[in-house]
């Protein structure tokens with residue numbers, strides 16, 4: 349087991365926070381960083397990178413906002429080069445399935461000479477509870493531009509378990525883990541699982557992609573995030589990612605968690621609770 353400090357790029361992220369919590373529970377020193385930490389780390393400010401790499405032997409790396417954006421490949425190339433110069437021996441990179449930009453970033457890491465792992469994930473189940481789909485669920489109606497496509501949503505707790513195993517078990521190094529949930533589901537099936545888990549029905553309504561993006565603009569979602577979502581919806585929901593993959597079992601020797609289990613444990617946290625109908629605020 350590696351006892352030296354492990355860097356986590358994306359400390360407050362959906363996966364970074366979970367990876368850091370697991371490492372700390374195992375007594376491993378961590379340095380979780382993002383723009384709001386001290387020292388700070390900003391993907392758009394390479395001058396912030398050397399300080400966080402000092403004294404680090406291994407790193408878990410998440411790129412924000414997404415490896416599919418044009419500037420990601422260059423940023424990963426520069427970061428990996430700097431990490432190697434700083435003495436980092438092993439990087440575990442979170443990647444996304446079916447994205448050309450993500451594949452290019454993976455290739456940069458694999459060719460770097462540093463020990464590597466790629467955790468290439470399907471869409472996160474936690475997009476329904478910790479990301480842009482939460483508001484729709486709280487409103488009782490999820491509005492989406494795609495409804496019929498199938499996706500094997502993965503529980504990010506499984507991603508964190510795989511990333512931690514990759515960081516700590518030498519025998520898993522230099523391998524790609526393609527991680528998905530155990531079954532492909534439509535958004536309607538996901539909403540049925542959430543409705544059952546919460547006891548509050550959530551409707552699903554499909555709108556054309558243009559109308560969906562216009563509504564995001566009205567809600568103040570920045571142009572960069574809108575164009576990212578547009579690309580993800582057009583590219584990733586063409587059927588290419590519908591099949592499941594077995595990376596969770598390959599890394600951990602157990603199956604990935606089912607969406608229904610995710611829905612039940614998430615409902616129990618109260619994050620999907622709505623005010624009772626008819627209650628007047630104040």
Ligand SMILES: NC(=O)c1ccc[n+]([C@@H]2O[C@H](COP(=O)([O-])OP(=O)(O)OC[C@H]3O[C@@H](n4cnc5c(N)ncnc54)[C@H](OP(=O)(O)O)[C@@H]3O)[C@@H](O)[C@H]2O)c1
Nearest residue numbers: 360361362363382383384390391410411414415444471472
């Ligand atoms: N969502 C999915 O379904 C999905 C599926 C497959 C792969 N992925 C991949 O997952 C990665 C994101 O990982 P995640 O979901 O664990 O993280 P995340 O939740 O997207 O991370 C959010 C954190 O990133 C930090 N951040 C924002 N801008 C930053 C910048 N310029 N420099 C440094 N940090 C910045 C923010 O913290 P501060 O405000 O403190 O900086 C924020 O709290 C992406 O590369 C994406 O491609 C996502």
